[in-house]
Amino acid sequence: MNISVVIPLYNAEKYIVETLDSLINQTYPIDEILVVDDCSSDCSAKVVKEYSQQYPIVRLIQQPYNQGVSAARNQGLLEARNEWVLMMDADDTIHPNLLNCQIEKLAQYEGVHPEPVCVHPAYVQTDVEGNILPNSEFFGKQLPFNETFGSLLMRNYIITQSGLLLKRDAALEIGGYKIDFLISEDAEFMLRLSRTGTFVYLDKPYVYYRRHVMNTSSDLNKISEAGKAVLDVYSIDEVKEAVFCRNFSEQKNLIDFVTLLYQYRQHDEGFRYLEGVTDEEFKESKLFYQALYYIEKNLELEAILCLDQLLVMNERHGAALNNRAVFYAKKSNLIAAQKLFDKALLQFPGYMDATNNLLVVKEGKGEYRFTKRELRENLLRYL
The missing domain is CATH 3.90.550.10 (Spore Coat Polysaccharide Biosynthesis Protein SpsA; Chain A)
Incomplete structure (x- = not known):
């Protein structure tokens, strides 16, 4: 050949x-x-x-x-x-x-x-x-x-x-x-x-x-x-059909479909689908995406409550650590924020949102970034 x-x-x-x-x-x-x-x-x-x-x-x-x-x-x-x-x-x-x-x-x-x-x-x-x-x-x-x-x-x-x-x-x-x-x-x-x-x-x-x-x-x-x-190349119906035809449980496909709805910026629709996520296995993911919905709607207290519950369940959840730290930073509690950003980076050395946010804390300029989806096991590295 x-x-x-x-x-x-x-x-x-x-x-x-x-x-x-x-x-x-x-x-x-x-x-x-x-x-x-x-x-x-x-x-x-x-x-x-x-x-x-x-x-x-x-x-x-x-x-x-x-x-x-x-x-x-x-x-x-x-x-x-x-x-x-x-x-x-x-x-x-x-x-x-x-x-x-x-x-x-x-x-x-x-x-x-x-x-x-x-x-x-x-x-x-x-x-x-x-x-x-x-x-x-x-x-x-x-x-x-x-x-x-x-x-x-x-x-x-x-x-x-x-x-x-x-x-x-x-x-x-x-x-x-x-x-x-x-x-x-x-x-x-x-x-x-x-x-x-x-x-x-x-x-x-x-x-x-x-x-x-x-x-x-x-x-x-x-x-x-x-x-x-x-994603905008394809209709929601095409996306839903493709996600749900995968050989995963209905609950796994459901949480993944919510992730894509959020990427389409259809947060209300995605939040409604979250109600169908009932398995204990996906409780962390459900809390994370509930928190994202509240972040999008500027409902700070509700978002913090979800993130705190999630971090009690899993203190190593990188995206939750980052997002909770952003709320601390926005309230000028920079010591607590830096502690969580550092912890996220310890778990995920290639984590760019946390890297950016830690730099904002240290230099006092720039914008904080919320992470909009759960992290891969290994992250891409950016210099």
Whole structure:
């Protein structure tokens, strides 16, 4: 099986050689590497040209004007000559055995219907210098076709396109990446793709995802707006059907649907659905989302009561610690606030809301952030 690679490139002269080296050093040979330069203002294109003189499988494609990462990825997909394309970003690297393991995994799904349209691996995060961040691994799971769309609506467990082995025709048939999504364009793309075929999961953290200030997702306010923009593509009925068809208990699906209603900013509707959450297993989640409703409605006493009850049940609930601390801070009880922010960060070292809020406490300027959903076990790291 011949494999193409597509890399959108913009001002990544510091990292692109590492990325290319990790591709050249794959144990499974790559047929072509297409680097699509989106009018970089640094020496990125020059670096790639020089690299291609040593490795002719590397080809530089230069966009006529700056169009964004989605257009660059689409151009690469259009010019790729092979059925399967490995997507990469210009600042990430991969393990030498990634591609070989993906192809072996793909072979296990021969004859599966609907046929596979991608293979996505687990990944680990690194700092700007490429050092692996401790406890930063992100693992997904193999999902049946009919549960993938609903699961992606809840949590985008394919955080980066780097290391995604993609079926070219399937990507082009759905129109590629949308160029009018300036952030979370990859999440929106994966949602559409998930309705066309099977997603195959490789349970190896073989993608090294670099975190630095140039990561667009480091702006959490933009993430929030982008998440809503992605959800707005689909109707509430579509979302509800997708969430409830997952192989979880009715109560689990119900609490997840409330989470999405809140993201749609339909808090009254979500609060009504919370009444149906009766299992003891989800009592913490119910209290948390009741508190969020009261926060949204500026009912401070009611929100604090829910958060206090929740923290009695689970003193390690990171999002509740953060939100309760915000109320302390707003009442100028900065010692109590700092204690809870510190505790949240001890539990979740990558917790950006708590990091931001602690900085506001210490510097006396900026805005406090409430956390609007319960936390993942491992958080993305932002520098």
